[in-house]
Amino acid sequence: MSEKKAHQEITAKLRAECKRLLETGTVHTVIGFAPGSMPGRTVPVFITNPQEVAQLTWNPFCAANLSKYLLDHHQPGGKAAIVVKGCDSRGIVRLLQDNQVLRDEVHILGIPCRGQYDHRKIPGGLEVEETEPLEQGTADVAHPELHLEKCAYCENPTPVIYDLLLDDAVAPSTDSKGRFTEITDLEAKTAQEKSTYWDDHFSRCLRCYACRNACPACTCRECVFDQFDPDWVSKRNNLTENTAFHLIRAFHVAGRCVDCGECDRVCPVQIPLRLLNRKIIKDLDELFEAPTPGTDLNVKPALGDFTPQDPDEFH
Amino acid sequence: MIMKRLLEFAGLEPERFQARWISGSEGAKFAATVQEITEQIKKLGPNTKMRDTDE
C-alpha cells in the first residue's frame, strides 16, 4: 500500500471510530492530532462533539506524545480516548504503573508508526513544496534520514498497549547496535571534555520548562522547580543553576523516562536532553537488566522495586 | 549508582561523589573512608564545576 493510502485509511478509520466512541458515550473526550497552521505541523486536539471528528488526522508529522494530556483529561467514572504511537504508548504504561491514570479511564487508539519526520531536518525547512509530499505520503520514497533521531532505533513502533490498533503491526528496528553509540562515545571522553560539552548546552537553557511540561514522566502537581518557599532550586539563569536544574530534572524522571524524546523535541534551544535521559536508561539496563521503562506493564520499574540480587557498589 | 554515573556523565570527576555503606558500629571504617576520600579530593584540587553563582 502506498504511504498516501495508508495515511488516508488510518485517518478515515480513526475518525469513524472516534465518532462511534463519542456517540455511544464510551468516551467523553478524544485526544488526537489535527492539522497545524502549516504543512509539517500538527496540533493536539480535544474533541467532545462527535460532529467534530473530521478535525482528526494522521500523518508522519504527528511527533508529539499526547499521553501527558491524560493527566488533565482523565475523569473518574469516564473515559478519554487517546491516539498513540508506539513510543507514546510506553508513556501510558508508565502513567498506569504509577496510578496517575487508571486503565478504565482511558481508551487507547494505537497507530503502528513508520517513523516521524523532524521538520528541522527537512531541506528547505518548512517550505510547502518540501513538506507536503512527505505529509501526504505522496513523496516517491520514504525518507528515514529525515526522521526524528529516536525513530532510527525504535523498539516499539507498534504500541505496547491499546484497545484498538488502527493498522497492521510494524516490526521494531533490528539495528540494536547503534542504540547507545552516542552515549558510549561521550562516556569515553575525559571529565573535562564531558563538562565542557554539557556546559555549552546548559549555559543556553532558557529555563522555560517546556521539557518538563511535555514529559509524561513529570507528573508532580507541584514541581520542585516552581516552589519558592522553600526555594529548592534557585531560579537564577546561569550555568550553575541551569546545571542543577538539568541534573535534577534528569534524575527525577530516572526509571520513569520512557525515551519518547519529547523533552528534546520541544526544547527551543536544542539542548540534547534525551542524551542525558538515555544515559540513565542505559545504566538501568546494565545494572538491573531493566527494559526501557513503559515497555511492559507487568515488569516492575527497576527503581521502584527491591530484589536481593540488586547490585551494590557502596561497600 | 544511577546518580553517580549521571554526575560523571555530566563531567564531574568520579572521586568527587562517593558513597559507602558504613554502620554506626564501624567507627574505624568511617575514619579510614573519610581520610581516603579527603586525600583523593586534595589531589584533585578545588572543584570548578557549578561555581558561578556568587552569594
Ligand code: SF4
Ligand atoms: S524525559 Fe524526555 S524522553 Fe523521557 S519521558 Fe520525559 S519527555 Fe520523554
Ligand code: SF4
Ligand atoms: S526546554 Fe530547553 S530551554 Fe526550556 S527549560 Fe528545557 S532545556 Fe531549558
